[in-house]
Amino acid sequence: MFADKGPAFQQLAAKIADEIVAGTYPEGTAVPSATDFAVFHQMNPATASKGVNLLVELGALYKKRGIGMFVADGARDLLRSQRREEFRKQYIEPLLREARVLEIDDTELHHMIDEHEEDET
Amino acid sequence: MTNAIDIRSATRTFGRTTALDGVSFAVPEGSICGLLGRNGAGKTTIMSIIAGQDRPTSGRVEVLGHGPFENESVLSRISFVRDNQRYPDNYRLGHVLRIAPEFAPNWNADVAAELAEGFRIPTKTDIKKFSRGQLSSVAIILGLASRAAVTLLDEPYLGLDVTARALFHDMLLRDYTAHPRTVLLSTHLIEESEKLFDRVVVVDRGRVRVDSDVDDARDLAFTLSGTTAAVDELARRHTVLRSHTVSGLKSVTVLGAMDDAVRADADGLGARIAPASLQDLVAAFGEESSESIEEGARA
Amino acid sequence: MSAVVSTVRLHLNQRVGTFAVPLYITATVAAFSVLLSLLFWRSGSLPGTAGWIQGSQSNPGIAYGLVGFLVYFGVASVAATFPFALTLGATRRSFVAGTLLWYAITAAYITVVLAVLTAIELATDHWFAGFYIFDVYVLGAGDLLRLVPIVFLGVLTALTVGGVFAASWVRFAARGPQLIAAGAVVVIVAALIIVLPAVGTLVAAFQPWWLAVAAGVVILASSVGSWLLLRPAIVR
Numbered sequence: 001m002f003a004d005k006g007p008a009f010q011q012l013a014a015k016i017a018d019e020i021v022a023g024t025y026p027e028g029t030a031v032p033s034a035t036d037f038a039v040f041h042q043m044n045p046a047t048a049s050k051g052v053n054l055l056v057e058l059g060a061l062y063k064k065r066g067i068g069m070f071v072a073d074g075a076r077d078l079l080r081s082q083r084r085e086e087f088r089k090q091y092i093e094p095l096l097r098e099a100r101v102l103e104i105d106d107t108e109l110h111h112m113i114d115e116h117e118e119d120e121t
Numbered sequence: 122m123t124n125a126i127d128i129r130s131a132t133r134t135f136g137r138t139t140a141l142d143g144v145s146f147a148v149p150e151g152s153i154c155g156l157l158g159r160n161g162a163g164k165t166t167i168m169s170i171i172a173g174q175d176r177p178t179s180g181r182v183e184v185l186g187h188g189p190f191e192n193e194s195v196l197s198r199i200s201f202v203r204d205n206q207r208y209p210d211n212y213r214l215g216h217v218l219r220i221a222p223e224f225a226p227n228w229n230a231d232v233a234a235e236l237a238e239g240f241r242i243p244t245k246t247d248i249k250k251f252s253r254g255q256l257s258s259v260a261i262i263l264g265l266a267s268r269a270a271v272t273l274l275d276e277p278y279l280g281l282d283v284t285a286r287a288l289f290h291d292m293l294l295r296d297y298t299a300h301p302r303t304v305l306l307s308t309h310l311i312e313e314s315e316k317l318f319d320r321v322v323v324v325d326r327g328r329v330r331v332d333s334d335v336d337d338a339r340d341l342a343f344t345l346s347g348t349t350a351a352v353d354e355l356a357r358r359h360t361v362l363r364s365h366t367v368s369g370l371k372s373v374t375v376l377g378a379m380d381d382a383v384r385a386d387a388d389g390l391g392a393r394i395a396p397a398s399l400q401d402l403v404a405a406f407g408e409e410s411s412e413s414i415e416e417g418a419r420a
Numbered sequence: 421m422s423a424v425v426s427t428v429r430l431h432l433n434q435r436v437g438t439f440a441v442p443l444y445i446t447a448t449v450a451a452f453s454v455l456l457s458l459l460f461w462r463s464g465s466l467p468g469t470a471g472w473i474q475g476s477q478s479n480p481g482i483a484y485g486l487v488g489f490l491v492y493f494g495v496a497s498v499a500a501t502f503p504f505a506l507t508l509g510a511t512r513r514s515f516v517a518g519t520l521l522w523y524a525i526t527a528a529y530i531t532v533v534l535a536v537l538t539a540i541e542l543a544t545d546h547w548f549a550g551f552y553i554f555d556v557y558v559l560g561a562g563d564l565l566r567l568v569p570i571v572f573l574g575v576l577t578a579l580t581v582g583g584v585f586a587a588s589w590v591r592f593a594a595r596g597p598q599l600i601a602a603g604a605v606v607v608i609v610a611a612l613i614i615v616l617p618a619v620g621t622l623v624a625a626f627q628p629w630w631l632a633v634a635a636g637v638v639i640l641a642s643s644v645g646s647w648l649l650l651r652p653a654i655v656r
Contacts, residue, residue, distance in 0.1 A: 007336040008316050035298040042290040043316040044153055045298050047335070174506050175654040193423050196509040203655070206507060209500045211434065220433045223426045224508035263507075 008043055012051030017079050020060060020071055027071045031061065125150040125271050125303035126171055131180035133166055140166045141177065142327040148303055148320065155318040156307040159407040163327045164307040165203060168273045172201035184271055197226055200269035202260035204276040208248045215244060217259060227268035232296055236262045239288045253280030261289055265296055274306040290317065311400040323403055330406045339396050342405060343379040346372035347392030355386055362405035374405040423510055427518020430505055431497055441489065442530050449485040453553045467550030476552035483558045487578050494582020498646070502590055503655045516647045519583065527575035534571050535564055573635040580642035587649040
């Protein structure tokens with residue numbers, strides 16, 4: 001959904017989305033205003049609004065008139081499912097491409113992933 | 122949206138030198154616009170004309186709907202401190218802070234005091250003896266504390282250390298969000314400042330080369346790199362702004378948006394393709410030879 | 421109008437320069453005059469004699485001391501202050517008008533200072549010791565009705581001449597002052613060529629008010645010149 005090196009407003013939206021998924025901004029709670037984000041990230045306020053609005057359009061944030069911006073119910077799941085699609089593009093595709101270059105076949109690749117998981121635990 | 126600054130076909134010659142050659146661009150009210158380009162590209166001349174300190178040889182300029190030259194009511198709503206600003210003899214910071222409100226109806230002493238303290242500007246030293254960074258600090262105070270409807274910041278970063286630059290960004294954005302205004306900022310520190318802009322104007326040799334929304338500026342050019350043969354093949358159908366060759370390897374910046382066709386071609390030839398950053402774009406226009414300008418004009 | 425007043429305030433912003441420096445200079449000149457008088461005294465001249473008074477009153481130190489500073493002041497008021505005034509947002513029009521107004525204020529201030537000091541000198545019978553510092557020929561020899569126009573017009577002349585030289589420098593860089601100096605020389609030489617045959621009659625007929633008229637002409641020409649030079653001036 002949000003490319004790493006896209007325009008600044010997309011980068012901001014990606015950052016806020018990360019925080020929502022990570023639970024920094026729980027569902028139903030307020031997030032800082034676009035102005036606050038602008039000052040905090042030292043970026044243009046119009047650009048910051050654009051980034052926040054991207055998440056509003058997506059349904060992850062909603063505006064309470066006169067009060068501020070809140071995380072929508074179900075925002076975490078929404079963003080997570082968005083990012084699952086991204087996962088294929090951003091991680092699986094390059095992984096397979098690199099595996100092909102290095103002549104790692106599927107069995108070996110599966111084996112490597114299993115091995116890595118064992119190391120982790 | 123109305124335009125705070127509107128320049129139409131402004132040409133400015135100094136004797137036989139042409140400083141501005143048919144410059145046209147507009148800055149909408151409330152925008153923070155970057156004015157980018159190499160030294161001598163015409164940035165300060167443009168700002169001078171907007172601030173009524175200079176007049177175009179031909180063409181016209183409107184600021185807040187009126188010509189600024191000798192226009193008292195417009196001038197009181199413009200702030201412009203040039204990068205090599207002169208101050209009267211024996212001036213110290215206190216002199217500047219005392220007289221500036223006289224000419225700036227929206228002057229805010231708290232902003233001035235906070236910046237003066239944050240920048241650690243000496244109060245007992247003559248401005249004549251200030252370092253480059255201290256001079257920039259005084260200019261920033263005049264620019265931001267004036268809260269002028271049209272604020273022109275000419276190379277505000279010159280000589281500023283990293284702490285001072287952060288303070289400047291912080292104060293600019295905080296005060297701008299509370300008191301919106303139109304800002305035109307010229308700088309060479311593009312990567313550091315591009316997040317501040319919603320518009321950018323790139324000038325080179327007195328001409329406007331880019332006048333765009335900052336998000337759209339990403340689609341203006343892209344870079345190709347790989348073997349010389351592959352890059353030459355890919356670049357054949359584009360206007361090349363800048364090229365760089367090292368023993369068999371070549372990298373070029375070309376005009377235009379990256380489309381799927383060129384992406385596929387690049388993949389096929391094993392060349393890398395990436396959108397040009399704002400910095401790449403400015404560097405490319407600054408390096409461009411005179412011939413490719415003519416080609417670009419014909420294309 | 422408000423920008424004219426703002427320009428006056430811009431010049432008055434240098435309080436020390438405007439108000440204190442003329443006092444320092446006057447005090448320094450006074451101290452030198454006293455030392456000089458003491459020198460004469462030791463060499464045999466006696467205070468109160470006709471020779472003593474004649475010699476003391478011929479001392480033009482006060483004029484020399486102030487004129488140099490005032491011309492510099494006139495130059496500085498335009499050369500460095502004009503670019504800064506434009507930066508603050510003054511128009512060229514209001515800058516020239518405000519600067520002229522400030523010249524007049526400065527001239528009035530120095531006139532009052534010298535008039536008061538002269539009055540004190542006369543009232544104390546020359547500082548109880550026969551020192552002639554302000555009761556001198558160049559300042560009207562103790563006649564306040566002469567001192568006031570002499571000082572006011574003299575100060576205004578020095579300031580406006582400094583101003584027009586600086587204006588020419590702002591407009592044309594180094595060539596500006598050279599052109600004005602050359603022009604002034606041409607005018608003076610031309611005037612001499614016309615006047616020289618009749619110089620004897622003129623000297624005989626000389627009236628002090630001629631000087632006042634001459635000062636008026638110089639002030640007017642310098643002020644108009646400054647405006648014409650600064651009106652199209654740009655800052656680079």
